[in-house]
Amino acid sequence: MATLPARIDQWARELGFSAAGVSTQAIDQDHAHLREWLAQGRHANMAFMARDVDMRTTPQVLRPGTISVISARLPYHPQGMNAFEVLDDGHRAYISRYALGRDYHRVVRARLLKLGKRIEQAVGTHGYRVLCDSAPAMEKPLAREARLGWIGKHTLVLHRDAGSWFFLGEIYTDLPLPKPTEPPVKNLCGSCIKCITACPTGAIVAPYQVDARRCISYLTIEHHGSIPTELRPLMGNRIFGCDDCQLVCPWNRYAQIDVDADFAPRNGLDAAKLVDLFAWTEDHWLRKTEGMALRRVGYLRWLRNIAVALGNAPRTEAIIAALESRADHPDEHVREHVAWALERQRRTNGRLNDLD
Ligand code: SF4
Incomplete structure (x- = not known):
C-alpha cells in the first residue's frame, strides 16, 4: 500500500494524465469558503451548488465507504492554437479551448475507469467510483490536497510545470491509501494580479x-x-x-x-x-x-x-x-x-x- 500512490501516478501518466495524487484529508476550510460564497449569492442561479453542501465537501457523504480520493489532471490545450488572434477578430467566435474537442466528461471518465481497473489488478477487487464534473465534489480542493497544484487567484488549479489547461477527475475509493508525504504545492501567484x-x-x-x-x-x-x-x-x-x-x-x-x-x-x-x-x-x-x-x-x-x-x-x-x-x-x-x-x-x- 505504501508504494501504491507512486504506482497510481505512473499508471495515470501511461493513460495520458499529466499526474495523479491522493488525498485523505477533510477539506474543512473549503467548506467554510463555499458557505460564504453561497451566502453572498455568488453562485448566481446555480441552485445545485447550494444543494448537498456536505456531499460536496465530504467525500464520505457522497460515496459512503470512501477512505481516499485519487485526483488526476488531464491536459487539453492543443498546441499552436492562437486564442488571442480569435479574440481580436470580432467577426470570429471564441469558444473556450476546453470545449473544442471531444466531450471531456467522457474522455476523463473512460480513462479513470481504466485506471481503476489497473489498480484492481494490483490490489484486488474493492469499491470505488469515478467522477468528472458529474457529481457534487470539490474537485479543486481535492486536487490541491493531492499535491496536483495550488488554487490560483482566479480560483482554478495550476502548477508550475503543467499550467492550468487541464481537466480534473477523481476516483473515490475504499482503499486506505497513505497520505501524501510531500508538502502542499507552494502558491506561486505572489503579487501577480x-x-x-x-x-x-x-x-x-x-x-x-x-x-x-x-x-x-x-x-x-x-x-x-x-x-x-x-x-x-x-x-x-x-x-x-x-x-x-x-x-x-x-x-x-x-x-x-x-x-x-x-x-x-x-x-x-x-x-x-x-x-x-x-x-x-x-x-x-x-x-x-x-x-x-x-x-x-x-x-x-x-x-x-x-x-x-x-x-x-x-x-x-x-x-x-x-x-x-x-x-x-x-x-x-x-x-x-x-x-x-x-x-x-x-x-x-x-x-x-x-x-x-
Ligand atoms: S499567477 Fe497571476 S494570473 Fe496566474 S492565477 Fe496567479 S494571480 Fe492569476
Whole structure:
C-alpha cells in the first residue's frame, strides 16, 4: 500500500494524465469558503451548488465507504492554437479551448475507469467510483490536497510545470491509501494580479473570489434566459465560456503540455465566423456538436450567445442581414438578444440605412 500512490501516478501518466495524487484529508476550510460564497449569492442561479453542501465537501457523504480520493489532471490545450488572434477578430467566435474537442466528461471518465481497473489488478477487487464534473465534489480542493497544484487567484488549479489547461477527475475509493508525504504545492501567484485585471467583466471580485453573476463562463453556459444588458458589451465575441484568466497567467507560458488528439478542435470551431455559426439550423448544430461538451448549452442559448457577439462585432452588411434573419425567432430570449444586437449596431455604428 505504501508504494501504491507512486504506482497510481505512473499508471495515470501511461493513460495520458499529466499526474495523479491522493488525498485523505477533510477539506474543512473549503467548506467554510463555499458557505460564504453561497451566502453572498455568488453562485448566481446555480441552485445545485447550494444543494448537498456536505456531499460536496465530504467525500464520505457522497460515496459512503470512501477512505481516499485519487485526483488526476488531464491536459487539453492543443498546441499552436492562437486564442488571442480569435479574440481580436470580432467577426470570429471564441469558444473556450476546453470545449473544442471531444466531450471531456467522457474522455476523463473512460480513462479513470481504466485506471481503476489497473489498480484492481494490483490490489484486488474493492469499491470505488469515478467522477468528472458529474457529481457534487470539490474537485479543486481535492486536487490541491493531492499535491496536483495550488488554487490560483482566479480560483482554478495550476502548477508550475503543467499550467492550468487541464481537466480534473477523481476516483473515490475504499482503499486506505497513505497520505501524501510531500508538502502542499507552494502558491506561486505572489503579487501577480493579471487574471484579476484581465477578466473582461470583473468577475474575479477579489483574489480567490469569483462572482458567477459576472463570469462569462457562467453567463454563456449555465445561465438561462436574458443576459444582463450591462454585461453584454463586455462579452465581446465569447460565445461559449471564456479563457482570459488562463490566457494571461504567466504560468501557462512555461507549461509543458503534451495534449492528446481527443481534444483537437473539431469542425473548425476554434476560429469559425459568427455569421456562419448563426446560420446553422438546429439539425446542423446537433450534427456538428455531437460528442462535444458544447451540447450543454443547447441550441437556443447558442443562438442567444452568438446574437450578443454579433451585436459587439464590427458592422458589416452580412452581420445585419444575419441578425435580421432571426429577428422574428419564436424563442423570446433569442428575439430579445437579436433586437439588442441590432440596436447596438445602430447606436455604435450609425444608422442601419447608412450602409443600405
Ligand atoms: S494570473 Fe497571476 S494571480 Fe492569476 S492565477 Fe496566474 S499567477 Fe496567479
